[in-house]
Amino acid sequence: MSTGWPAVESKAADLGVRFRWWQKPIGKIILAKRADGKYASTIGGTGLSIPRQVGKTFLVGAIVFALCLLRPKLTVIWTAHRVRTAEETFGKMQAFAGRRRVAPYVEKIVLGSGEEEIAFRNGSRILFGARAKGFGRGFDEVDVLIFDEAQILTDAALDDMIPATNQSRQPESALLLFMGTPPKPADPSEVWMRMREEALSGEDDDTGWVEFGADEDHEFTPLPAPLSEADWKQIAKANPSFPEDTPREAILRMRKKLGSASFCREGAGQYDNADHKLIFPKWPSCQTDEMPDEVTAIGLAVSLGEEFGSICSARVWEDGRVNLGAVERRVYSRSYMVSEAKRIQEERECAVALDEKCPDAGLLPALIEAGVAVQVMTLAHFVETTSDLVQRTKDKRVTHQSTDDLDAAVVAAKWRSVGDGRRVPGRKASSGDIDMLEAGIAALWAAGLDLDPWEAWT
Structure with missing residues (x-):
């Protein structure tokens, strides 16, 4: 009124x-x-x-x-x-x-x-x-x-x-x-x-x-190609401050910084109506503000093209839940990964786990040579732990702090069949790199091992 x-x-x-x-x-x-x-x-x-x-x-x-x-x-x-x-x-x-x-x-x-x-x-x-x-x-x-x-x-x-x-x-x-x-x-x-x-x-x-938003059915030109005239009309529709208060350079800077998918959402206001079937469907609801002060295990992983290396931690709460936390993801360097794993293990007295099928075949021997007590995760372990993580997300027995690196890997992950109805997140099948997720699965597996962290699993 x-x-x-x-x-x-x-x-x-x-x-x-x-x-x-x-x-x-x-x-x-x-x-x-x-x-x-x-x-x-x-x-x-x-x-x-x-x-x-x-x-x-x-x-x-x-x-x-x-x-x-x-x-x-x-x-x-x-x-x-x-x-x-x-x-x-x-x-x-x-x-x-x-x-x-x-x-x-x-x-x-x-x-x-x-x-x-x-x-x-x-x-x-x-x-x-x-x-x-x-x-x-x-x-x-x-x-x-x-x-x-x-x-x-x-x-x-x-x-x-x-x-x-x-x-x-x-x-x-x-x-x-x-x-x-x-x-x-x-x-x-x-x-x-x-x-x-x-x-x-x-x-x-x-x-x-x-x-405010661009038309739902408009598809923006993907990077690295320049925005089309139709794209700029949609930008004007989504952003009434363009171009008087927000110049073209600001839009282009945001597009480059955010990437195509995030730009459509955050820069153009488009809601993604696609049916996103996360392989861990309850992952968003497992977010927590609790910050663990200890680490039970860390997992190491390398992206398919050996471009990035990821470290993810697992912490077992007193009530049996497990927290997965992205520690670091950076341009891959074998020497850095080895030294960082050794440092964390010595400081936190935690287990260190690595998939036996790591894209960098030389990482495992380098870790052993450096004195890192590394647990080697086989395909059978990977399958079993992935299944455990699916169930844990459904039951909210896993927590995470919603970090971009881990969330992006979960969103990108797609299933790969390994026979007999078994499946794991597939590096080639996924829509993006999943190394941080793989590191998380390795950490989850190692956190459940009843082993002295200094005793290497064989």
């Missing part, structure tokens, strides 16, 4: 902020109110599925700053999934707070370890932090709750934070914002996708949804 946008736009103008044509209707939607004066989406929140390099962080930041000045003692929680994203956002908001027209309203800026804050003279405050570090739990009387990187958001994290808004002191009730881009197949995106599906169904009148 109304919207709080005019007041916010006016206050933002006092701060020297002028909004673009496309930002204004989004602001009206975010701050829309029902006849009783409550925010229209206070129950379901408002989702902003908007590509990178468009300006959604600036838009939401300006809205939040204006609200903080309009509403004394307003409490805003701004949380991202990754520490890096939270720090980048805080850096931008810190710079905004330092503007000549804004600074007089700011009392102090708190620089903390993952929990930064901008405090205003009228008692309002904005707190920033990363969900991966547990930020957001335990707060109360929160008036505005912003989930950045909301495509990486689990129900558990949502359950931890939503109750904080139950005691909002604002007459419009709490304001919930979810900002993100189309998720990768391995992202734990159940909250985001459920929100999108319910909003687009037209049956959910408690949720706001804004989505």
Whole structure:
């Protein structure tokens, strides 16, 4: 029936902020109110599925700053999934707070370890932090709750934070914002996708949804070929800040940095409607924020073309679950792999495992010569451990921290039959390198061995 946008736009103008044509209707939607004066989406929140390099962080930041000045003692929680994203956002908001027209309203800026804050003279405050570090739990009387990187958001994290808004002191009730881009197949995106599906169904009148994106059926020219004229038209459709605020160079830089698949999602806002059948189908739901402080075993693997080498760790929790964590993936060097395996084994007193069919046939003898107590995984072990990992993901008896190298290998992996109904992730059959996954399987196998880590398996 109304919207709080005019007041916010006016206050933002006092701060020297002028909004673009496309930002204004989004602001009206975010701050829309029902006849009783409550925010229209206070129950379901408002989702902003908007590509990178468009300006959604600036838009939401300006809205939040204006609200903080309009509403004394307003409490805003701004949380991202990754520490890096939270720090980048805080850096931008810190710079905004330092503007000549804004600074007089700011009392102090708190620089903390993952929990930064901008405090205003009228008692309002904005707190920033990363969900991966547990930020957001335990707060109360929160008036505005912003989930950045909301495509990486689990129900558990949502359950931890939503109750904080139950005691909002604002007459419009709490304001919930979810900002993100189309998720990768391995992202734990159940909250985001459920929100999108319910909003687009037209049956959910408690949720706001804004989505920018290229046509679903448009296929962008793959790298290294240049973008076509049709591609650039789709970029303009997905990104209203192009080309006035976001030049062609910025788009091309993002395309090169992200790669073709991620660019379609994060740069052009395209949702991948393909049927992604992960060979470990419950992998996204096994993500955890728990960080193991010990290592039971590490696995080593080399990509098919010997271009990359991966090290993955396994840690057996007290309750029997096993955590798989990507340690490192880098351009392959046999000498580095050997020295790093030796260093980790000596420091952590852990087992070291390697597939007997490693693409670099010289790695095993090099490890032995260097004095590394290496466990050699046969095909039979590989088959058995892969089957175990499938069952563990179904039962949520495996955990991981959702690192890009390991997630990408899981997404790329495809089955290879080895006869008698047995199967393993195939290096040639997969859509990309799976060396980090192979290293994880080796680590999982070695973690289950009842052996002294210094006793080499033969």
